[in-house]
Amino acid sequence: MNFDIAQMALSAGRVLLVGLLFGAGLPALFAIGMRLQSAGTGELDGEAPGTRRPLLTAAGWILFALVIAAVLTGVLFITRLSIYHYFGISLFGAGK
Secondary structure, eight states, X not given: OOOOHHHHHHHHHHHHHHHHIIIIIHHHHXXXXXXXXXXXXOOOOSSSOOOOOHHHHHHHXXXXXXXXXXXXXXXXXXXXXXXXXXXXXXXXXXXX
16 A cells, blocks of 8 residues: 555645634634624613614624525535435536
8 A cells, every 4th residue: 555644644734724714713703703793782881871883793793694604605515415416406516
């Protein structure tokens, strides 16, 4: 058997990178979105009403949409062959 250690290391590095991206990156984006939502609602100091910041609220919603899109894309990528088999819909080049 011929093992290419460099190719195996490259493949392992790619898996590690994608794992870090989805394992830590998406939860981090979600947390940043939560923080932006919190900051966008305005704060009350007990004396006067808080000031709303619609730009921060919108940025939070954009991050939430990005996380949801990434999760849906991942689920569709994993199930692409089943979707092609049962429904005939080709996603990500499945069934070609």
